[in-house]
Every structure is written in structure tokens, then in C-alpha cells.
Amino acid sequence: MIVNPLRADHRPREEFLLEVFLTNRCNLDCSYCSSRRMIDEPARRALSFGQVRRAVDVFAAYGRRKGAPQERTVFFTGGEPFLEYDVLRRSVEYIDSLPGRFRVRIATNATMLDPERVKFLAAHNVRIFVSLDGCRKAHDRHRVFRGGRASFDHIDRALRRLPRAVRSGPNFCVSATFTSETAKWLPESLDYFRDLGISVVEICPEAYEVWKPAGIARASAVLARVARERLCRRFDGGDGGPQFVFSNSSAPDNAKWSLADYRDTLLHSVSLMYDGFFYPCEAVFGGGTDAAYRIGDAERGIDRRRAEKVYAAALARIGRCAPSVGTLLTAGRYYYAVNAGLDPAEYFDNARRVNEAFDSALGGYLRAQVLHDRVTALPAFGDFAHAPRLASRRELPALRLEAAPGSDPARLRACVDHFLYSPGGRKALTIRRAAGAEEVSSALALYALSKAGRLRKELSVRTEAA
Numbered sequence: 465m466i467v468n469p470l471r472a473d474h475r476p477r478e479e480f481l482l483e484v485f486l487t488n489r490c491n492l493d494c495s496y497c498s499s500r501r502m503i504d505e506p507a508r509r510a511l512s513f514g515q516v517r518r519a520v521d522v523f524a525a526y527g528r529r530k531g532a533p534q535e536r537t538v539f540f541t542g543g544e545p546f547l548e549y550d551v552l553r554r555s556v557e558y559i560d561s562l563p564g565r566f567r568v569r570i571a572t573n574a575t576m577l578d579p580e581r582v583k584f585l586a587a588h589n590v591r592i593f594v595s596l597d598g599c600r601k602a603h604d605r606h607r608v609f610r611g612g613r614a615s616f617d618h619i620d621r622a623l624r625r626l627p628r629a630v631r632s633g634p635n636f637c638v639s640a641t642f643t644s645e646t647a648k649w650l651p652e653s654l655d656y657f658r659d660l661g662i663s664v665v666e667i668c669p670e671a672y673e674v675w676k677p678a679g680i681a682r683a684s685a686v687l688a689r690v691a692r693e694r695l696c697r698r699f700d701g702g703d704g705g706p707q708f709v710f711s712n713s714s715a716p717d718n719a720k721w722s723l724a725d726y727r728d729t730l731l732h733s734v735s736l737m738y739d740g741f742f743y744p745c746e747a748v749f750g751g752g753t754d755a756a757y758r759i760g761d762a763e764r765g766i767d768r769r770r771a772e773k774v775y776a777a778a779l780a781r782i783g784r785c786a787p788s789v790g791t792l793l794t795a796g797r798y799y800y801a802v803n804a805g806l807d808p809a810e811y812f813d814n815a816r817r818v819n820e821a822f823d824s825a826l827g828g829y830l831r832a833q834v835l836h837d838r839v840t841a842l843p844a845f846g847d848f849a850h851a852p853r854l855a856s857r858r859e860l861p862a863l864r865l866e867a868a869p870g871s872d873p874a875r876l877r878a879c880v881d882h883f884l885y886s887p888g889g890r891k892a893l894t895i896r897r898a899a900g901a902e903e904v905s906s907a908l909a910l911y912a913l914s915k916a917g918r919l920r921k922e923l924s925v926r927t928e929a930a
């Protein structure tokens with residue numbers, strides 16, 4: 465599975481994560497499968513319910529100390545976890561019966577989802593991450609059943625059988641991988657996701673591709689275009705389609721993926737592999753069941769000191785190759801490079817270049833999208849369709865407003881409406897922002913720009929520190 469719960473959730477460092485690799489089997493044969501090492505093993509293996517239950521009990525006690533976070537996540541992955549649905553179902557029920565706050569996540573290729581299973585998972589508040597690359601052309605290019613049959617139609621049918629409210633709900637996320645070849649279908653893929661009613665899509669560049677400059681340039685151009693179009697549609701009051709998250713972003717306010725930066729997170733994360741042993745976070749050991757990486761089992765518990773040692777060794781080995789952050793920096797990539805005869809340092813450098821190019825192509829879209837969604841949720845600024853009862857009849861070309869921590873957002877909005885609805889097509893707004901009023905000032909600027917767009921007026925907004 466390519467979904468990484470750390471990145472998908474942007475979760476805080478102080479959370480404990482147990483990744484359960486329920487089986488090493490999968491019914492698909494994706495060309496860029498990051499779990500290939502396990503699904504190509506000749507022996508087919510899977511965990512029993514008893515093993516999962518004992519491991520969850522051990523995990524529940526792992527790292528527990530006074531003041532330690534209570535929130536824990538159990539993430540079922542594989543292989544395809546729904547191939548072991550009975551174990552999965554009983555495990556979910558068991559985890560839900562435990563005291564304390566456990567969140568449950570499942571990564572799946574969606575081939576075995578059906579309304580009844582989804583209803584059960586929804587009842588237990590389980591979040592589902594579906595690996596689906598987009599429109600038929602993009603998806604079938606790489607994701608096929610064993611034997612080579614295309615999988616798009618099968619998955620599309622399975623998803624359309626689910627209630628639309630489930631597909632659009634916060635517990636249903638799609639993770640879409642694109643390559644230098646399939647990036648050209650991203651606009652079509654995002655339209656397809658919108659048609660399905662998906663609200664959040666994580667887009668990820670293929671983790672193992674060595675991107676050539678021409679491929680980076682082509683994909684960057686597509687990303688810039690979709691970001692611009694979708695942002696404009698949102699600001700215009702139209703449907704911008706699903707919110708999309710660029711999972712490998714190196715932007716400062718996005719989750720970075722570096723072994724060194726994530727020391728605590730990685731030490732709080734453990735994997736239960738399909739052989740019944742605990743291993744460190746997959747990012748540190750790269751998957752598989754090599755006994756050298758074991759850090760515990762259900763009888764003896766998890767050996768934190770051993771996990772520290774494995775982490776330090778991985779950091780020494782992998783960290784040297786990629787001192788920068790925000791790259792696809794995982795042990796999986798490292799071992800792939802070594803096995804493919806590539807220089808890991810050059811390989812990571814290629815990933816860094818890809819991420820920087822895509823970040824820059826996306827511009828401020830991701831941040832603007834988050835801000836837009838936050839603003840629309842605020843009662844004072846969220847109603848972009850609001851029209852004032854009183855607007856100035858006199859032309860007002862410029863307005864200056866003070867935004868302070870105690871400012872009433874509704875009053876600020878009324879001032880902006882009074883100003884924008886006045887005659888005249890070109891206007892200038894200056895917001896004087898006092899310390900602590902950053903959020904209200906940003907919300908006001910966004911509201912004003914969006915409203916001006918709807919009224920077809922040209923507005924320049926300037927903010928200045930008070």
C-alpha cells in the first residue's frame with residue numbers, strides 16, 4: 465500500500481501508531497507497488513485474530529508514562545487487508561471495545577469494499593484510505609489484477625455501490641499516485657473524483673520513479689494549471705472539486721518526511737508484520753521480515769532501546785544520502801536504490817528536485833485552500849453570498865480597516881460589503897493588522913477578494929503590520 469498515515473493525517477509527533485500488516489497477499493499487481501518485497505514472497509502469510517489482539521494489548525501499554533498522549537492509532541495495511549476480512553472485522557470490534565481513545569485506519573485497494581462492510585466500519589468510526597489513481601486511463605496504466613486484467617471498472621463499480629454520503633464523508637480519503645506519464649490525466653482524474661463525490665484526495669508522485677527534467681516540467685505545468693483553475697473556481701463560489709493534498713510537499717507548513725526530523729514520531733510508531741513480530745516504523749526498516757530488525761513480540765513486549773538502535777542505524781545509513789527534508793525519504797526508497805544498482809544519494813536528490821518543482825508549481829494553492837476552507841467555516845466570513853442591506857451610493861475607491869484581536873468579524877465584513885457594493889469597478893483595500901490578529905486579517909482579505917471576484921470588481925488588497 466502506498467498510503468502513509470503519517471503524511472495523510474499530518475498527525476502530531478506525540479501520537480502512537482501501530483501499523484498492522486495483516487497479510488503479505490494482494491489481489492492486485494500494481495507496477496509500482498511499494499510492498500512488492502512482501503507480496504512477492506513465495507509463502508502466503510497472514511495474522512490471526514489472536515495475534516492482533518495480543519499485539520494491540522502490548523501496543524496499548526507501549527511507551528505509557530505519566531503525561532504521555534492517550535490517543536493511539538491502529539492502521540491496518542498489507543498487502544490487501546480485506547483479504548483477511550474476518551480478522552479485520554474482529555480486530556476492529558476488539559479495538560473499539562478497549563478503554564481509551566484508539567483511532568482505526570485501513571488502507572485498501574477498494575476491490576473488496578461493499579456497502580455492508582463499509583456500514584460496519586462507519587459504525588466503528590474507521591477511516592478508509594483508498595488507493596485509486598483517477599480516471600480509467602491513469603488507473604489502469606499501473607494498477608491491474610494478478611494476471612494483468614485492468615482493475616478500474618471493478619473498483620469504480622464497488623465505489624458507486626457505496627452511499628454517496630460515505631464517499632464524501634470525512635472518513636473516506638483517496639490516495640492517487642501519478643507518474644511523469646500519467647500526470648497529464650490529473651485534470652481528468654480530479655473531475656472523476658468530483659463526480660464520485662470524493663472530498664479529499666492525496667496526490668503523490670510515484671515513489672520509485674527516477675524523474676527526468678522533461679517529465680518534471682510536464683507534470684509541473686499540469687499541477688500549476690489544475691491548482692489555478694480549482695482555486696479560481698472555489699473563490700468564484702463554484703465547486704472546486706475535492707480538496708487535494710500534495711503528500712510529499714517540502715513546504716514548511718506541510719508534514720516533512722525526514723528520518724531525523726521525525727525521531728519521536730518514528731520511535732512512537734511500530735509495525736506488526738504478518739509473521740507476528742514487532743518491527744520499527746516501516747520508514748526505518750523498509751518492510752519485509754528480516755529478523756535483524758525485530759524489536760519485540762506479543763509475549764515479551766516492545767523493546768524501546770532496540771527500536772532506538774535500529775532507528776540510529778537507519779539514520780546513519782540513510783540520513784547521509786539525503787540531508788535535506790521534504791523528500792520521499794524512506795528506507796523503502798533507500799533499499800530500492802541499492803537493489804536497483806542506483807546511487808541512493810542521487811536517487812534522493814532526484815526526489816528532492818521533484819518535490820521542490822511540484823511545490824513551486826502548486827504555488828500557494830495548498831495554503832490558500834486550507835485558509836479558504838477555514839474561512840468559509842467561520843460564521844462571519846463563510847457566507848460569501850451575503851448581500852448588505854445598506855451599501856454606499858457614493859463611489860468608494862479605497863478603504864482602510866484596522867484588524868485587532870478584539871475586532872468583531874461581523875462588523876469588519878459589513879464594512880467590506882458597504883465598500884465593495886458601492887459604485888466603481890476598481891478598489892483598493894488596506895488592512896492594518898495588529899499583533900495577534902493574523903487570522904482575522906487573513907480571513908478578511910480572503911473574504912474581500914472572493915466577494916470582489918463575484919461582483920466582477922477589481923480589488924487590490926494590502927496588509928500592513930500596525
Ligand code: SF4
Binds near residue numbers: 491499543544572573
Ligand atoms: S494494491 Fe497495489 S500497491 Fe497496494 S499492496 Fe496491492 S499491489 Fe501493492
